[in-house]
Amino acid sequence: MQSPLLDRFRCLNPACPDVDQLGLGNIRHRKWYETRSGRRRLLRCATCGQEFSELKGTALWNVKLPHEQVGNIVEHVTRGNSFKETAELTHTHRTTVSRLTRVTGEHAARVHDHLAQDLQVTSLEADERHGFVGRKDQPCWEATVIDPRCKFIVQNALGARTTDLAVRLLFGARARLHDPYGIVLFTDGWLPYESLFPTVFGRPYQPERQGSRGRLPRLRYRIPRTSGHVRIIKTYQGKRVTDIRIERAAGSQRRVDQELALLGYTTPNTSAVERHNGTVRRMNPHQVRRSLAFARLPHVRQTVSDLVNAVYNFCRVHRSLRVKLDEPVGRRQYAKRTPAMAIGITDSVWSVLRLLRTAVLPTPCRS
């Protein structure tokens, strides 16, 4: 009889026929073994015979610190504390915080890649936040695509504010969607969004060749009736917005109106992503305004950003996502939800340790 406890684990051997399958009963408990951070199970896959630690594929594998302390470090960093402040608050060294942030941030990105697939999304909002790495003259913008209905961060991209940033952002977001041809995209007036929209969210087709010789004409893109792109173009005088112009760049007005009604908006806007900008500037130490927490290396910036996004999506409840309970529990009238719960990836609020303990297949590291 298989212990229900062992059903939490799965084989992560890519060559195994039962790879990444839960509840098949192929995982056996081999023995306990001692580590510096406590007693661990050694598990064995009965299908392929491979033995592995119960922490294999999690962020806590080979971590020497007590796991609660790792959780505390992540909590502190994702509440906008610098590495130095976090080290002082958790009685660790600054380099320990930096190393664990990298390990947990890379893990967080893998969890997002693994779980944020096939998303049922009908509209997206995109925006970029300014930041820098090392020195102020080395800008590192952080571009985000968010689902305004569930407040779920679909995709994030870091780098200079060039077309390449928009390419990585929009193609990355598209790859995670169940139906990329049913999207209404709300953006600011940044031109790459407009020029990329047909390539990313349009259907490619091959135009007829003129005559019978020569190479075929270049692929063209047809924008489906089910999608649209609205630009919200703001004119600034100094820091003050003097004028807002709303422009439908692609798709039909009917589809845009239908999406606005679904979202409960009267006019097109990018309020969800702009509100999220404020949240991130509280959560990510490198985005806090007038702080002394500088990212000196690009990979630190990337991993902190990945960590903050995963904690936001899976661990932080969002007030606007709460749902009224059928029957109040004591004085509690609402059930709290995280963006990941609203979009249907999970049905509970995750603790940071739950995020770190989620096992995912190791993927080749990003360039």
Ligand SMILES: [Zn+2]
């Ligand atoms: Zn196996």
